[in-house]
Amino acid sequence: MSISVKDLRPSNVTPVPLSALVDGWALNSSPDWNGVEVYGVTVDSHDVAEGEVFVAIPGARAHGAQFASKAVKAGAVAVVTDRDGAELLSSEVELGVPVVEVADPRAVAAPLAARAYGNPAERMKLVGVTGTNGKTTTSFASFAALEQAGENPLIFCTAEIRLGDVSIYPERTTMEGPVIQRILALGLEQGCRSAVIEVSAHAISLHRIQGMKFDVVTFLNLQHDHLDYYHTMDNYFAAKARLCSSEFTRRAVICVDDQWGQRLAAQCDVPFVTYSAYDPQAKADWTVLEKSWDLDTISTDVVLASQSAAAPSSSVKLSVPVPGEVNVQNAVAAYLMTTWGLGLSADQVIAGIKRLSVPGRMTIMSTRDQRRPLVIVDFAHTPEALESVLRTVRELTPGRLIVVFGTDGDRDASKRPDVGRVAAENADILWVTDENPRYEDPVQVRGQLLEGIRKVRPELKDVIEVITCRRDAIREAIRSAQVADTVMITGKGNEHYQEFNGVMHPFEDTIVSAEVLDAIFPLD
Ligand SMILES: CC(=O)N[C@H]1[C@@H](OP(=O)(O)OP(=O)(O)OC[C@H]2O[C@@H](n3ccc(=O)[nH]c3=O)[C@H](O)[C@@H]2O)O[C@H](CO)[C@@H](O)[C@@H]1O[C@H](C)C(=O)N[C@@H](C)C(=O)N[C@H](CCC(=O)O)C(=O)O
Ligand SMILES: Nc1ncnc2c1ncn2[C@@H]1O[C@H](COP(=O)(O)OP(=O)(O)OP(=O)(O)O)[C@@H](O)[C@H]1O
Structure with missing residues (x-):
């Protein structure tokens, strides 16, 4: 039987009263909320389980409220929506469940889910990866390092969602906020101590990671993509840069090989380190002194050195079993996030990265x-x-x-x-x-x-x-x-x-x- 994301839900949820769940976001309150207990949150009428709240989002193509009755039939016990959604529902047939009005349903979906599932992200080491290219490879390299260090990680990325023995090919790079939250909660039940999340710019703009605080994130690069959505590179940069701010992270690893990384380092408001994969003379905390790759042995070798006055001579050798110069940038990001960012031992991280495998990349x-x-x-x-x-x-x-x-x-x-x-x-x-x-x-x-x-x-x-x-x-x-x-x-x-x-x-x-x-x- 093939497993889908719909099958990934925690089994031991302590229900939260609806009034407590929406406290701080609800614009109104109603007696009919009393006694309603919530077991989860969803934004998709095709993905509802008994006892969940359906957050009806005003979308680009439709208003989620149009699908509320379908969600209720599937087991939703309440609907959270905006003024337009509430009006749409009041003019429809009786839903039979409470409707809670909030200012911006898309912005509250992930935080509501975090609350419903007991804030799972706060109980794990959390790594976030952004950039136009290299996110998946860097995520897998970080995953390999965490696995080697016994941190029992789970991973969400374009190529795979992996939780223990379960592997799912996801529809998107970064899933909807409630889906991420519930898979983290399931991961906790199964003993995961860490998670690596590939974060697309869309995910940041569309609030899929809203309310999350990563322990460490990386920004790899900014290249020509997604201008259908962002229109300008400045807008695209601004979306990705938010991940590396105190809004979402405690620490950041910034690659300064392009002008965007340099700009980010100049504005970063959390502790950060910089690195360059391409220029040994770059003004960066870490630079790559030597690199080589080979398609026969399927590998990339890197010698990385700290430029810091405190540890001027320390150098690190990474051996990455994915060939190609671009993977130097990715491997160094993973190394710095897991050592400097999470405090894992360098030996374990190096051993983990040596075992990296990334589906469909080189x-x-x-x-x-x-x-x-x-x-x-x-x-x-x-x-x-x-x-x-x-x-x-x-x-x-x-x-x-x-x-x-x-x-x-x-x-x-x-x-x-x-x-x-x-x-x-x-x-x-x-x-x-x-x-x-x-x-x-x-x-x-x-x-x-x-x-x-x-x-x-x-x-x-x-x-x-x-x-x-x-x-x-x-x-x-x-x-x-x-x-x-x-x-x-x-x-x-x-x-x-x-x-x-x-x-x-x-x-x-x-x-x-x-x-x-x-x-x-x-x-x-
Ligand atoms: C452009 C974009 O990102 N759109 C996202 C946006 O869609 P939307 O505003 O058009 O939503 P909509 O279709 O109008 O529907 C409104 C609401 O009704 C719900 N609905 C809709 C139909 C239905 O039958 N039942 C139902 O409940 C929807 O779940 C939604 O909550 O909000 C939806 C719900 O939050 C997302 O699912 C949807 O992602 C679409 C599927 C998508 O393809 N996104 C791509 C571009 C994307 O996110 N890509 C990034 C980047 C990848 C990369 O780096 O290359 C990614 O992270 O994958
Ligand atoms: N650091 C990098 N810089 C530029 N190109 C890269 C980098 N890393 C990988 N690539 C190239 O980009 C392709 C995609 O890599 P990867 O899947 O790791 O990136 P991604 O950011 O996850 O992409 P997407 O979000 O679109 O899935 C690789 O197959 C490779 O050709």
């Missing part, structure tokens, strides 16, 4: 040998990430660099020409295909990629557009490869699906490329 599907080309699945989906990853792989490719890629529909369209341009500048042969068109016309999405490619190759030399399906693109790209070539399949990592018009079609680059490799380059 995953080597076949190493180069007499019979097979090197084939890698990666999740690069911004121009900067694609550029770094292609440069890394180029250095280690004696033959041609072949890339299979696309870009998402219904997400930041402004980055598409840059993704195309970067691929054309850094790879030899380009197979252009689909990622998740969602509700957009795939021809239009690919057209914007091709627009960028044409800036570098006006005649589209060595560019093949595959209009049938991604599987064909992967198969034909691998079929065309000789052993000296490298095939990079980017953009979807370990995503389990392709989304077309709201329908999720099972599809995974790692599975498809393994099947294709076995068919075209059999080992026996």
Whole structure:
């Protein structure tokens, strides 16, 4: 039986009276709240358990109050909503449960849930990771360090929610606030002592982590993404910067390799350390003195040194089993968060990071040998990430660099020409295909990629557009490869699906490329 997030609820909740739960946020009170006991909180009528409060949020597409009666039928014992929601409900059929009015339901959903589940986050070591790229890898590296140190962590990230033996592929990077709170509560019941949470900018803006206080967080970088939602890089930065402030954390680890990290360090109001992965001369508390990576041994090695006057000569060697320069930034962030931030022993953290594994990020599907080309699945989906990853792989490719890629529909369209341009500048042969068109016309999405490619190759030399399906693109790209070539399949990592018009079609680059490799380059 497959487990979903809906199955992850704590079993020993001490019920909280409704009046106590909403105290401080409710704009009114009513006698019919008396005797109502609450066992949890949800914002989604599809995800309600008996005794929970349904928080009806005014959304971009609908008002949650429209789904209140469905939530009540599923077991909700009260509805928390705003004035519009309350009016909508008073004009509807009798709900049969109390309606509590608050100013901003979205902002209170996570704090209400924290209260309902006994503030689980306050009883764990909490690590938060933000940045445009590298969050998942850094989260897994921090998880590995915590696991090694016996802190029994759970992890929420784009690639996986993992709690003990349970592993779920999540719909989103950062889940809704009530979902996070209840999984933390379940984690506590199962003996978890720590949690690593990948925090998207959307999660901060949409209050999914509202009320949480992390022990330590990191800011990795800010690159071109999500401008459909934020419009400007300044707005996007402001959202992410909040995670590194006293609103959400006690300490911060800031990478100052880009102007945004430098700006953040200048405004940070909690104790913080800075580091640079790229410039040994940078003005930072920690710098990387040596780094190397290898696709055959599947590793990245790093020598990190403290620049602090108090410990000028201390240096640390990290060995990271994920190849590529970008992973230097990620590994150092995880090291500093768990040692300086949480006080874990450096030896345990180093041993933990050495055992790191990250699904769908620089995953080597076949190493180069007499019979097979090197084939890698990666999740690069911004121009900067694609550029770094292609440069890394180029250095280690004696033959041609072949890339299979696309870009998402219904997400930041402004980055598409840059993704195309970067691929054309850094790879030899380009197979252009689909990622998740969602509700957009795939021809239009690919057209914007091709627009960028044409800036570098006006005649589209060595560019093949595959209009049938991604599987064909992967198969034909691998079929065309000789052993000296490298095939990079980017953009979807370990995503389990392709989304077309709201329908999720099972599809995974790692599975498809393994099947294709076995068919075209059999080992026996
Ligand atoms: C742009 C965005 O983030 N939208 C979020 C927003 O949606 P919305 O305001 O449009 O909500 P809505 O669909 O109008 O519905 C209003 C309310 O009714 C509820 N509802 C709706 C329908 C129903 O049948 N029953 C029901 O209860 C909804 O749960 C919601 O609470 O509020 C909803 C509830 O809080 C979120 O689920 C939804 O995330 C959508 C699904 C999404 O795709 N978000 C992406 C962009 C996202 O968050 N991405 C980040 C970044 C990833 C990265 O770094 O690459 C992430 O963390 O994943
Ligand atoms: N520190 C980094 N800087 C730039 N690019 C990176 C970095 N780390 C990883 N990448 C590239 O970005 C891709 C995504 O990495 P990862 O999944 O760790 O990031 P993410 O921030 O979690 O992305 P998302 O939130 O979109 O899931 C990787 O496959 C790699 O190509």
